[in-house]
Amino acid sequence: MKKATIQLDTLACPSCVQKIENAVKSMDGVEKDSVKVLFNASKVKFDFDEERLSVEDTEKAITALGYDVKKSQVRAK
Numbered sequence: 001m002k003k004a005t006i007q008l009d010t011l012a013c014p015s016c017v018q019k020i021e022n023a024v025k026s027m028d029g030v031e032k033d034s035v036k037v038l039f040n041a042s043k044v045k046f047d048f049d050e051e052r053l054s055v056e057d058t059e060k061a062i063t064a065l066g067y068d069v070k071k072s073q074v075r076a077k
Contacts, residue, residue, distance in 0.1 A: 001047050001049055001077045002049075002055075003074070003076070004044075004046055004055045004058065004072060005043055006043065006044040006045075006058065006059060006062065006073075007070040007072070008042045008044065008067050008068065008069060008070060009042065011067075014039060020037050020044060020062055021037045023065055024044060024046055024058060024061070027053060027061060030058070031047040034046050044062065046058075
């Protein structure tokens with residue numbers, strides 16, 4: 001498992017958090033209980049299985065919702 005932190009453009013509303021959280025949790029390879037969207041910091045943190053999913057896949061899913069990804073960081077769990 002790897003741990004990812006994705007920095008987003010400033011989040012404007014709490015419902016954005018729910019949208020992003022649901023999208024990331026629905027992805028195959030993401031550890032559902034690990035998903036945290038930090039509203040004030042505009043960050044998404046989650047653990048994932050790099051055999052089944054890449055952080056780029058998650059970035060694309062978030063971008064498809066209309067949110068800009070600034071940068072991502074992945075490290076060993």
